[in-house]
Amino acid sequence: xxxxQAIEPKKSMSVRNFVYAWxxxxxxxxxxxxxxxxxxxxxIIANMLSMIVEHIPALFDAYANSFHYFNQFSLAVFTVExxxxxxxxxxxxxxxxxxxxxxxxxxxxxxxxxxxAILPFYLAAFITAxxxxxxxxxxxxxxxxxxxxxxxxxxxxxxNAGRTFRQCVYALLNPTERSGKLHEMLDSFxxxxxFISVVAVILESVESIHYVxxxxxIILDAVAVFxxxxxxIFRLYSIxxxxxxxxxxxxxxxxxxxxxxxxxxxxxVPFFLESMLGNLIDLRFLRIFxxxxxxxxxxxxxxxxxxxxxxxxxxxxxxxSTFIMLLLVVLTASLGYLxxxxxxxxxxxxxxxxxxxxxxxxxxxxxxxxxxxxxxGRLMTMIMALVGIGIFAVxxxxxxxxxxxxxxxxxxxxxxxxxxxxxxxxLDEVERAKIMEEAAALHxxxxxxxxxxxxxxxxxxxxxxxxxxxxxxxKTPEIAFExxxxxxxxxxxxxxxxxSGKMHQFFEVPGRATExxxxxxRQLNKN
Numbered sequence: 224x225x226x227x228q229a230i231e232p233k234k235s236m237s238v239r240n241f242v243y244a245w246x247x248x249x250x251x252x253x254x255x256x257x258x259x260x261x262x263x264x265x266x267i268i269a270n271m272l273s274m275i276v277e278h279i280p281a282l283f284d285a286y287a288n289s290f291h292y293f294n295q296f297s298l299a300v301f302t303v304e305x306x307x308x309x310x311x312x313x314x315x316x317x318x319x320x321x322x323x324x325x326x327x328x329x330x331x332x333x334x335x336x337x338x339x340a341i342l343p344f345y346l347a348a349f350i351t352a353x354x355x356x357x358x359x360x361x362x363x364x365x366x367x368x369x370x371x372x373x374x375x376x377x378x379x380x381x382x383n384a385g386r387t388f389r390q391c392v393y394a395l396l397n398p399t400e401r402s403g404k405l406h407e408m409l410d411s412f413x414x415x416x417x418f419i420s421v422v423a424v425i426l427e428s429v430e431s432i433h434y435v436x437x438x439x440x441i442i443l444d445a446v447a448v449f450x451x452x453x454x455x456i457f458r459l460y461s462i463x464x465x466x467x468x469x470x471x472x473x474x475x476x477x478x479x480x481x482x483x484x485x486x487x488x489x490x491x492v493p494f495f496l497e498s499m500l501g502n503l504i505d506l507r508f509l510r511i512f513x514x515x516x517x518x519x520x521x522x523x524x525x526x527x528x529x530x531x532x533x534x535x536x537x538x539x540x541x542x543x544s545t546f547i548m549l550l551l552v553v554l555t556a557s558l559g560y561l562x563x564x565x566x567x568x569x570x571x572x573x574x575x576x577x578x579x580x581x582x583x584x585x586x587x588x589x590x591x592x593x594x595x596x597x598x599x600g601r602l603m604t605m606i607m608a609l610v611g612i613g614i615f616a617v618x619x620x621x622x623x624x625x626x627x628x629x630x631x632x633x634x635x636x637x638x639x640x641x642x643x644x645x646x647x648x649x650l651d652e653v654e655r656a657k658i659m660e661e662a663a664a665l666h667x668x669x670x671x672x673x674x675x676x677x678x679x680x681x682x683x684x685x686x687x688x689x690x691x692x693x694x695x696x697x698k699t700p701e702i703a704f705e706x707x708x709x710x711x712x713x714x715x716x717x718x719x720x721x722x723s724g725k726m727h728q729f730f731e732v733p734g735r736a737t738e739x740x741x742x743x744x745r746q747l748n749k750n
Contacts, residue, residue, distance in 0.1 A: 270364050301341050308328065392461040458487070555603070563597060644657075
């Protein structure tokens with residue numbers, strides 16, 4: 224079932240039913256509820272950042288109109304959200320049993336928070352209010368995040384009931400069957416802080432911006448270091464729950480030496496070194512190492528793992544092509560030094576300096592700061608530029624092909640694991656959670672996973688019974704389409720294996736084959 228089918232209104236469905244099913248029904252994984260909540264959450268966080276920036280006079284005075292329009296836009300979105308939730312309250316199971324569902328919604332905690340986030344700004348049209356107080360009241364919009372946080376916390380507590388604090392911390396920081404949505408939210412929170420801190424480091428290098436926001440940069444860096452330090456400490460504390468790092472201190476030391484944890488360490492250590500030793504030694508150069516925080520993002524994507532696997536598998540070929548590249552660079556640099564040294568002794572002073580020219584030319588960059596002036600040197604440069612297009616493209620092509628290959632293999636492994644899980648015909652909660660985790664790592668959407676599960680179940684039934692049920696194909700057009708493609712492939716195999724000449728004679732016998740069958744035969748023969 225695709226998303227369009229999932230939210231397509233039925234003839235008997237009212238507008239209110241459709242709006243609830245489309246935006247607010249948490250039981251339907253194929254609607255827009257999760258995306259709607261996500262964008263509302265992003266808008267809430269953007270409001271908080273906007274309020275912080277507004278307290279910087281240099282920025283607020285320059286962009287006062289933009290801040291005003293953004294606030295009006297946010298107010299409109301939050302108002303529409305509140306009215307829509309009020310409108311669909313009779314369809315919400317939480318309020319539908321009440322005699323007055325909308326009144327029950329108005330009195331609910333979440334509705335009161337939503338109302339508090341918008342009502343003061345409408346009252347300000349009739350009541351004179353201090354503008355600074357109105358800005359402070361915008362903090363109430365942060366409370367709207369509880370609509371997303373509270374269910375996630377309740378789910379996490381349910382999944383980890385009866386477990387120790389360390390086990391709960393491990394489940395919160397690492398993807399497990401007991402992690403739930405709270406783990407995903409924590410990951411998103413850390414990822415956002417990585418981006419914010421890295422952008423701050425970049426902007427801090429601009430003198431004009433650093434002069435205006437010096438204090439804000441210091442506070443922001445301190446908050447980022449606190450967050451990353453707590454993450455680092457809690458990961459070390461809870462890692463002994465991982466079977467690969469058992470053994471108390473020994474397990475934690477082994478974990479601390481892994482590449483991603485070393486990155487976590489170097490993301491925070493410059494701050495502490497500068498704080499403790501800054502008065503004795505000039506350690507300002509360490510600030511540039513804060514950009515290593517960007518490498519923390521490798522923890523939150525599987526693309527890096529896939530790339531590493533592809534590199535390991537194709538390393539002999541990539542190594543050979545890299546060797547040829549280096550050989551070509553040294554050879555051309557030596558020739559360039561030989562032909563151009565007499566004409567340009569300042570630019571082709573030695574072979575190492577000529578290597579820079581050779582790399583720039585072979586990579587087709589051509590900065591122009593070093594260029595040959597002799598006829599032989601220019602001829603050699605033309606040849607190098609043409610050869611370089613192919614030589615430098617080879618490793619990239621190999622790596623791209625290996626990456627796609629590895630991604631396909633990982634998906635095949637997930638499919639095989641799904642077949643193993645479906646031996647008994649059903650997926651239990653643990654097996655489904657594991658499949659969903661692997662699918663997320665391979666960037667497969669939940670809708671695609673559901674289609675894959677259904678397709679695998681039908682493949683199993685087909686393997687057991689020898690045919691695919693027509694009812695299943697009627698219910699799922701995509702599976703029928705895939706089955707049609709498989710059937711066409713089988714027909715091509717039959718044509719390749721059989722005697723096409725004799726088979727053609729049978730098709731010409733009157734009444735032996737229908738016109739449609741003859742048309743398919745002729746079309747396949749053309750291909």
